[in-house]
Amino acid sequence: PRFCRSKCHKNFKKKRNPRKTRWTKAFRKSAGKELTVDNSLEFEKRRNIPVKYNRELWSKTMEAMKKVEAIKNKRQARFIMNRLKKGKELDDAANISEVKKNIHLIRAPHAGKLKQKLKRNMTLLKSYNCVFKKKKNLVP
Known part of the structure; x- marks a missing residue:
């Protein structure tokens, strides 16, 4: 057999x-x-099977070879991109899980406390308002 390079041989x-x-x-x-x-x-x-030389047939064959090569290259590129897409999805999943595990490094411990305080204060205000309204109703 013929070999492309010496290491193959x-x-x-x-x-x-x-x-x-x-x-x-x-x-x-x-x-x-x-x-x-x-x-x-x-x-x-x-x-x-040997074919008798025909200039027209030869030119058509060359054109067809170019078209087939273009189609083949496009399909190979699509195949590779589909293979890479799966790896990208796995990378994204790994990144998301890493962020979930180490969220304490990203978010400060007191983050979100302000919203909780505001919520607590609003509920307290509402409860106080209810108490004052009841007292006003009792006075007259």
Whole structure:
């Protein structure tokens, strides 16, 4: 077989399993890190039937290859973005839980006490007003 670089050839000679070697395409596809099942990947397959040269057919083929490549790139980008989206959601959840655990570092201990005091004072005022109204009604 033909190899892209010498390290690939060396690993092949050492009988290393490419699905276990993290930097290989085989690993990335088996681990679900790259797009594996897609119609655009079917066009790249090797065809062993020789075709007689035809200029028009050749030009159409080249145009089609460009279109297929554009579609494939777009789908791969979408696949990667969907993978990254899940990680972002997990990060957000982790950040929220960390803030909930360590809220005492963010919020001062006396924060919210002013509102509680105001509420307590308002209830006291209302109760005093009720008492005074009752006393006024009792006097005449």
